[in-house]
Amino acid sequence: MNHDNSRSAPPTIADVARLAGVSRAVASRALSNEPRPVSSEKRERVIAAAASLGYKPNLLAQSLTTKTVNLVAVVVNHIHDLSDLDLFDRLIDQVQMIGKQVILIRIGSVARVEEFLRNGVAYHVDAALVFSDFADAPTVRRMFRSDHVIMLNGLHDEFSPVVIPDENAGISEAVADAASKTVKTAGLVTGRASSPVEQARIRSFQEAFSRYGINLVRSVQGDYSYESGHAAANALAGVDCPDAVFCTSDAMAMGILDVCRADFPGGRPSRFRLYGFDNLSLTDFDAYPISSIGYDKSLYVRHIVDSIANPGSFSSGHPPITVPTQFVPRLTA
DNA sequence: CTACTCACAGTCTACGCTGA
DNA sequence: TCAGCGTAGACTGTGAGTAG
Numbered sequence: 001m002n003h004d005n006s007r008s009a010p011p012t013i014a015d016v017a018r019l020a021g022v023s024r025a026v027a028s029r030a031l032s033n034e035p036r037p038v039s040s041e042k043r044e045r046v047i048a049a050a051a052s053l054g055y056k057p058n059l060l061a062q063s064l065t066t067k068t069v070n071l072v073a074v075v076v077n078h079i080h081d082l083s084d085l086d087l088f089d090r091l092i093d094q095v096q097m098i099g100k101q102v103i104l105i106r107i108g109s110v111a112r113v114e115e116f117l118r119n120g121v122a123y124h125v126d127a128a129l130v131f132s133d134f135a136d137a138p139t140v141r142r143m144f145r146s147d148h149v150i151m152l153n154g155l156h157d158e159f160s161p162v163v164i165p166d167e168n169a170g171i172s173e174a175v176a177d178a179a180s181k182t183v184k185t186a187g188l189v190t191g192r193a194s195s196p197v198e199q200a201r202i203r204s205f206q207e208a209f210s211r212y213g214i215n216l217v218r219s220v221q222g223d224y225s226y227e228s229g230h231a232a233a234n235a236l237a238g239v240d241c242p243d244a245v246f247c248t249s250d251a252m253a254m255g256i257l258d259v260c261r262a263d264f265p266g267g268r269p270s271r272f273r274l275y276g277f278d279n280l281s282l283t284d285f286d287a288y289p290i291s292s293i294g295y296d297k298s299l300y301v302r303h304i305v306d307s308i309a310n311p312g313s314f315s316s317g318h319p320p321i322t323v324p325t326q327f328v329p330r331l332t333a
Numbered sequence: 334c335t336a337c338t339c340a341c342a343g344t345c346t347a348c349g350c351t352g353a
Numbered sequence: 354t355c356a357g358c359g360t361a362g363a364c365t366g367t368g369a370g371t372a373g
Contacts, residue, residue, distance in 0.1 A: 012342090014344095025344095028344065028346085032345090039357065058342085062345080
């Protein structure tokens, strides 16, 4: 290709190579970040030529050969949980730290998954991070025509790495805390029962209750939202309320706390104890001193970003990577 | 009109050659 | 033997051109 200064097209590596008096391959190596065999004299000539032409690599063309587009898809059901904001801010920050950008794909429903599969997704991505439980690993691989899919929704698959919080420890610690305070009866406010993560969480609570001799007297299904916690409060906190109410999201616990403020003078329980889940940053605020179950989000994000950056290190059949959870005591317990 | 081939964009790299 | 280098081809998707 002849580079004509009169045209508006930006200079290519061929123009740089011509000006430097080397082949395109040498120009490419000289400008590469990786160590490549090029004499220092030619490297300097190429760098000078690139600078004088104002050469910038064409990322689209680069992606043809490198197969990387520096784009990571984050597949979610929706974003209205407070815990999503906590996590995604860290995640996007760390993904950007490895030179990539994030696109959010909101699935919303199973029907939308079918739609995505029919029409395809108009993006090539280096990896897809699947938080949505509407889509399993094979489905997401088809959606993006990519094998680099990282499952974060509890749906296991032998070909795609899994990173997931290990919730048993934190749940067990929280229930032990309740038992040590003579809690005998419990209520459980859950999220969508169709979610495999939620099913495992509920099982874990049930096992812990049984282990510590706590009787689960009432379960209410919410949707992780503050509003559903608000609604659950009426069903749970009547005259015969259980000794403790465990919620599978902090937002639901916040809804209950706001309905039952009179039961928590100074944030401390007078009729029943309240436990949340996720350890949202908001629970550090005085207004919501909710005892919660959390995990090291930085560690969780680091595992995710590692699996984006080093796809080869997660061979087929690699066991799930787990991040331990722990009980975080505050006033409401 | 359909079916097919080819060129094109820009970059990277496998492979093979040269010369010290 | 090996560093340094050049050539050819791969990569993806599209539109133009050609044959039947």
